[in-house]
Structures are given as structure tokens and as C-alpha cells.
Amino acid sequence: HYTLFPGEPRWPKDRRDLTYAFDPRNPLTDEVKGVFARAFGRWAEVTELNFTNIESFTTSDITIGFYTGDHGDGEPFDGVLGTLAHAFSPPSGKFHLDADENWVVSGDLDSFLSVTAAVDLESVAVHEIGHLLGLGHSSVEESIMYPTITTGKRKVDLTNDDVEGIQYLY
Ligand code: TQI
Ligand code: ZN
Ligand code: ZN
Numbered sequence: 001h002y003t004l005f006p007g008e009p010r011w012p013k014d015r016r017d018l019t020y021a022f023d024p025r026n027p028l029t030d031e032v033k034g035v036f037a038r039a040f041g042r043w044a045e046v047t048e049l050n051f052t053n054i055e056s057f058t059t060s061d062i063t064i065g066f067y068t069g070d071h072g073d074g075e076p077f078d079g080v081l082g083t084l085a086h087a088f089s090p091p092s093g094k095f096h097l098d099a100d101e102n103w104v105v106s107g108d109l110d111s112f113l114s115v116t117a118a119v120d121l122e123s124v125a126v127h128e129i130g131h132l133l134g135l136g137h138s139s140v141e142e143s144i145m146y147p148t149i150t151t152g153k154r155k156v157d158l159t160n161d162d163v164e165g166i167q168y169l170y
Helices: 030-044 109-114 121-133 160-169
Strands: 017-022 050-053 062-067 085-087 094-098 102-104 118-120
Touching: 017 030, 030 050, 030 121, 085 121, 094 121, 118 121, 121 160
Parallel strands: 017 050, 017 062, 062 094, 102 118
Antiparallel strands: 085 094
16 A cells, blocks of 8 residues: 655645756756656646646756765765665655666667666656655555565556555645
8 A cells, every 4th residue: 555754745736737857967868858757747647737847957846866976965875776766755856866877768678688787767767756746655566656676677657556645645
């Protein structure tokens, strides 16, 4: 079953339109940006939330960046594997990814098989966006919000449990 953060934080009900921006210090390809857009889309499909990519990193609701090691929030990254990414509960909007991971852009199946410790970017993005929106971890093994994932595996489809959790909140 899904869980929520203590106090059930969520984005206010009158905020249906949320914006996100990428840290300008790590320019990303359109392909990578597209992965995040698809990941947001999976949650938008089952709620009335809309997510728009804007340029302004300082004014967007959600901020996304790739960082290595200590990056100033007291939760340093740890190199390959271990912590892959973290996102904070509403209304923080901070979504950080460990730049040291061997990120695989979805659809890139050949590199998926040959890269050691490959981590599927879209799978992690869908999971972290769940946290950004207020979902904690789920006990349902197939759910997006289950706290572990197999290396080299892709898991991007919301389960009923994920949908019930997000529809409770929004
Ligand atoms: N990062 C943890 C996570 O997002 C950070 C974390 C630990 C956390 N406990 C938490 C975040 C409680 C919110 C609430 O779960 S991670 C997975 C999964 C990670 C793990 O790097 O370990 C995914 C990131 F579920 F697959 F194991 C993304 Cl998809
Ligand atoms: Zn961080
Ligand atoms: Zn998690």
C-alpha cells in the first residue's frame, strides 16, 4: 500500500499548473529533457495536474539538476549506485540526480545491456516525481513507489496503488 509523508504535504489544490526547470549549470539534450517530460506525463494522465518546462530555474516550482558528491543540501551523493537520486516532499520541489550514475535514456536498449550498473533515467524520474508530489514508499512490489529497483530494469508504468495514492492527494 502507498504511504504519504508525515502531515500529508501536497501542492495546494488551487495549483493545478506546476512548472519545472533544469539547472542551467548542466545543459541537457532534448532527448534527456524528453524523458523527464514523459515521466511528468505519467502522473499528469491520472490527475488534473499539468507540468510545464520553463527556463527560469529560480522561479519554477520544481527544480531538476544533476550533481556529484556533496552538493550543498546535507545529503551528498555517493558515486556509482547507492543513492541514485533524491527528491523532497512538497512544497520543496527539489529533484537531484547523482551525475555519477550510468544513466540510460529510455529506449536506448543496446547500451542498457552493455553498460555496467545501468540505471534507467525514466524509471527513477517517475519514482522521484512521486516524492515531489507527496507520495512516500509503497509496500506493493510492482508499484513505482516501491523502495527498490533492479539495476538495468525499466519500471515506468503506474500501478493501481500509485494511482490511488496520487488521486487521494489530488
Ligand atoms: N533515493 C531514495 C528514494 O528516492 C531516497 C530516499 C530514501 C527517500 N528514503 C526516502 C526519498 C524516503 C523519500 C522518502 O527512494 S534512491 C529508487 C528505487 C532511489 C531509489 O536513490 O535510493 C528509485 C531513487 F525505488 F528504485 F529504489 C529512485 Cl526508483
Ligand atoms: Zn540533493
Ligand atoms: Zn523513493
